[in-house]
Amino acid sequence: DQQVKQNSPSLSVQEGRISILNCDYTNSMFDYFLWYKKYPAEGPTFLISISSIKDKNEDGRFTVFLNKSAKHLSLHIVPSQPGDSAVYFCAASARGDKLIFGTGTRLQVFP
């Protein structure tokens, strides 16, 4: 049972445009959400997080939105850059329990 779902395995966006990566979850007990980015041959690196008491968190070009009623999380990257091309994983946890990761979305930013 996949509690964290990333239904789009890949996304292609032109440089300078907005990239929107989506994530859905099923466990209403999740209260902390994170995004990790992974380049080939490297481990994932932390990108941005959000607590369930917020509905938005921004860090530079990256903004995460949380819609608790829809159990939906999204990551916006504006403007997208070629260096953003990577696999993005969303993850969630309930009350500090283990992180549950999604299956990942491969983002390709082309010139």
Add this chain to the structure above:
Amino acid sequence: KAGVTQTPRYLIKTRGQQVTLSCSPISGHRSVSWYQQTPGQGLQFLFEYFSETQRNKGNFPGRFSGRQFSNSRSEMNVSTLELGDSALYLCASSLASGANEKLFFGSGTQLSVL
């Protein structure tokens, strides 16, 4: 500050063999978690160790085991390897235990079971 180090980087084994993977966390980090990454399955949590104690365990069979040493280094062992165990095994360390702690991942060990 050195990052999380995983050895070996690549490993080829045959069915039925056993394998041990090693992880050295960032200096000062006391929590080590292990994940399995396979295409289409994302990162599946294996287990977490903190101060030499297993704090949490994922839904993997008993063939998968781990341990943590007093210097926080961790090893993961898989016995009686199966073809489906072929995956990238990632180790992550954090200062303390708990999912709200930022995880720092190593580059992983790519295991191929033939």
